[in-house]
Amino acid sequence: SQTIHQWPATLVQPVGSPLSLECTVEGTSNPNLYWYRQAAGRGLQLLFYSVGIGQISSEVPQNLSASRPQDRQFILSSKKLLLSDSGFYLCAWSRTGDGYTFGSGTRLTVV
Amino acid sequence: ELKVEQNPLFLSMQEGKNYTIYCNYSTTSDRLYWYRQDPGKSLESLFVLLSNGAVKQEGRLMASLDTKARLSTLHITAAVHDLSATYFCAVAPYSGGGADGLTFGKGTHLIIQP
Numbered sequence: 001s002q003t004i005h006q007w008p009a010t011l012v013q014p015v016g017s018p019l020s021l022e023c024t025v026e027g028t029s030n031p032n033l034y035w036y037r038q039a040a041g042r043g044l045q046l047l048f049y050s051v052g053i054g055q056i057s058s059e060v061p062q063n064l065s066a067s068r069p070q071d072r073q074f075i076l077s078s079k080k081l082l083l084s085d086s087g088f089y090l091c092a093w094s095r096t097g098d099g100y101t102f103g104s105g106t107r108l109t110v111v
Numbered sequence: 112e113l114k115v116e117q118n119p120l121f122l123s124m125q126e127g128k129n130y131t132i133y134c135n136y137s138t139t140s141d142r143l144y145w146y147r148q149d150p151g152k153s154l155e156s157l158f159v160l161l162s163n164g165a166v167k168q169e170g171r172l173m174a175s176l177d178t179k180a181r182l183s184t185l186h187i188t189a190a191v192h193d194l195s196a197t198y199f200c201a202v203a204p205y206s207g208g209g210a211d212g213l214t215f216g217k218g219t220h221l222i223i224q225p
Binding site: 034036042043044046049059090092098099100101102103104105107 | 144146151152153154156159199201211212213214215216217218
């Protein structure tokens with residue numbers, strides 16, 4: 001069966017510090033991968049998606065970037081965090097035509 | 112741009128009652144998803160609706176999709192306290208089965224009181 005892992009679960013970072021969140025999927029190959037952000041009390045916003053290694057599509061211009069160095073690994077990064085980057089970050093995977101499965105999430109607080 | 116509207120955004124109801132959450136979307140799509148989110152947790156998949164007229168049921172929840180009206184409903188029958196959560200609908204744009212991400216509604220915060 002397929003599983004998706006995200007870490008860390010919780011992160012508190014100072015403004016201006018770098019960020020790296022990691023997501024991996026097991027039990028499938030060539031998944032579509034996604035990063036979403038949920039700000040406090042708000043809906044979910046698609047940040048990036050990827051259909052293959054090295055292929056990244058950005059949905060919203062911002063202080064973040066994404067990379068996919070391996071087939072089942074998706075990384076969300078920032079060089080310098082802003083207060084507005086705080087939120088709940090969710091990684092998801094799908095196979096075309098099927099459902100979308102979400103990881104357990106990373107709660108990021110920028111202080 | 113695909114827009115997804117849910118209503119109501121907040122619903123307080125008593126155990127044993129029935130109610131419906133509505134999800135409207137703005138452009139052609141035949142892929143609609145319902146998720147549940149408990150406080151501080153991730154999203155749990157409830158239903159995947161992939162064709163016009165699709166109806167799926169799980170326990171006290173039933174979801175349907177009308178692609179012509181661009182409308183999906185999530186019906187709750189004889190609500191129980193354990194169903195208290197935030198419910199999201201999400202739509203994938205019609206792109207021939209492409210990999211586009213989901214666009215979410217703002218969510219319906221459901222509280223079921225004894």
